[in-house]
Amino acid sequence: MDLQGLPMTQNTHAPGIYKRNPPIAGEAEAIEAAKNGDAEAFSKLYALHKRRVYTLCLRMLGNVSEAEDMTQEAFLHLFRKIGSFRGESAFSTWLHRLTVNLVLMHLRKKGLNLVSLEETINPSEDDAPKRDFGSRDLQLTGSVDRVALERAVASLPPGYRMVFVLHDVEGFEHNEIATMLECSTGNSKSQLHKARLKLRELLRQPEQPAQPTGFNEVAV
Amino acid sequence: MTDSKLPDFDTMTPADFEQYLPEFFATGDGHVSQDPRLQTFLRNNPDCAALVRDLEAIADQARSLFAPVEPSDTVWNNIQSKLKQNSAADEDDLPIPRTV
Numbered sequence: 001m002d003l004q005g006l007p008m009t010q011n012t013h014a015p016g017i018y019k020r021n022p023p024i025a026g027e028a029e030a031i032e033a034a035k036n037g038d039a040e041a042f043s044k045l046y047a048l049h050k051r052r053v054y055t056l057c058l059r060m061l062g063n064v065s066e067a068e069d070m071t072q073e074a075f076l077h078l079f080r081k082i083g084s085f086r087g088e089s090a091f092s093t094w095l096h097r098l099t100v101n102l103v104l105m106h107l108r109k110k111g112l113n114l115v116s117l118e119e120t121i122n123p124s125e126d127d128a129p130k131r132d133f134g135s136r137d138l139q140l141t142g143s144v145d146r147v148a149l150e151r152a153v154a155s156l157p158p159g160y161r162m163v164f165v166l167h168d169v170e171g172f173e174h175n176e177i178a179t180m181l182e183c184s185t186g187n188s189k190s191q192l193h194k195a196r197l198k199l200r201e202l203l204r205q206p207e208q209p210a211q212p213t214g215f216n217e218v219a220v
Numbered sequence: 221m222t223d224s225k226l227p228d229f230d231t232m233t234p235a236d237f238e239q240y241l242p243e244f245f246a247t248g249d250g251h252v253s254q255d256p257r258l259q260t261f262l263r264n265n266p267d268c269a270a271l272v273r274d275l276e277a278i279a280d281q282a283r284s285l286f287a288p289v290e291p292s293d294t295v296w297n298n299i300q301s302k303l304k305q306n307s308a309a310d311e312d313d314l315p316i317p318r319t320v
Contacts, residue, residue, distance in 0.1 A: 046296060054291035071291050072298050079303060144281040153285065168282035174246060193242035196275045203278070 024048055024092075031091055035083050042082075046075055049092060053099050059165045060103045062154045070106055074099045100166070104180060107158070144203060152202040160195035167192050229257045237261065237268050241275075251276060 027048060033041030053074050057067035077098060085094055153161060153169075162181070166172045167188070172180075174188040181188065226243070227236040244252045252258060252272045262269040 046299070050291055050295070051288040054295070055288045058289060059285075068291055068295050072295050072302070075295075075299050076302055079299075144277045146281060146284065149278065149281050150285055153282075164282070168279050169285050171283075189242040189246045193245065193275075196278050199278050200271075200274050 027091060028087075031082065031085065031087075034079075035085075042079060045078070045082075049095055050075075052092065053095065056096065056099050056170070057103060059153075059169060060100070060162060061107075062158075062161065066106075070099070070103050073106070074102050077102060096170075100170075100180060104162075107162075148203055149199065152199045155202060156195060156198060160191060160198055163188055163191040164195035164199070168196075229261060232261055234265055234268055237265070241272075245275070245279075250279060 026044070030038075030041040030044040030048070034045055050071065054067060054071045057070040057074070058064065061067050061070065074095070078095060081098070085091065153164060156164065163177060166177050166180070167174065174185045174192075177183075177188040178185045183191075227240055232240075241252070244255060244258065253262065253269070253276060262272065
């Protein structure tokens with residue numbers, strides 16, 4: 001399946017994701033029934049996967065309202081396309097990729113130029129990480145506060161956040177990210193590095209009042 | 221980037237290290253601090269070693285980020301509503317999932 005040129009393959013090149021997506025009891029039966037139009041089976045699939053899909057959307061978009069809209073779109077798309085699921089990968093892996101591709105399409109429509117991931121177009125000076133890698137910070141070394149990191153991720157520029165979430169949080173490989181974002185693997189590596197440098201910089205700043213980002217709206 | 225493009229690890233400067241760091245992270249298991257080729261350099265450049273530890277800590281913590289969150293009931297209500305609309309428009313009347 002292709003979503004406007006975005007590959008929606010059922011390959012098995014995401015071992016990290018696959019490991020985190022073991023089969024769920026009753027899921028296979030629900031999938032087969034949903035393919036035949038069983039409404040209750042579709043309801044079950046929604047119940048089984050709504051949290052995973054929504055959380056993924058929230059991570060990628062950093063905004064509750066948009067994440068809910070994209071969750072809705074993902075399941076509507078699933079309802080229409082479930083017949084094309086052939087079971088070559090875990091269903092959750094397939095749904096995960098479908099969701100990622102929908103979110104990327106959404107961001108493109110919204111005007112986030114994913115081409116800006118290319119290094120020829122740098123983020124604004126304010127967004128770019130400072131190149132002060134020399135100074136040591138014993139507060140950060142060896143331990144990172146999870147809540148502070150979540151806040152910092154939410155405040156990353158969209159391009160940085162996308163690559164960081166896809167690689168470090170979701171476990172995609174650079175070649176997979178490059179395919180999804182239509183950039184080179186070198187750019188994916190570079191953007192990930194810049195994202196981590198930016199996060200380091202943000203985490204080293206004295207704690208500031210919460211930014212009005214999507215993640216702050218969520219009570220986790 | 222291939223090994224042939226990597227710097228000489230014995231003469232590498234901190235600037236070289238910074239330039240190649242994304243590649244160092246991308247190879248192996250991503251734990252640059254454990255890379256045997258870099259041990260001498262990191263020992264001699266504690267600030268670079270600190271940077272590596274920080275970035276590794278961020279990457280490690282990222283794996284546990286964002287506990288799953290429940291979408292609001294509105295999402296499912298909207299899905300049902302959309303399916304109902306589509307179903308009414310389609311000749312092959314698809315069944316409407318009931319509320320979860």
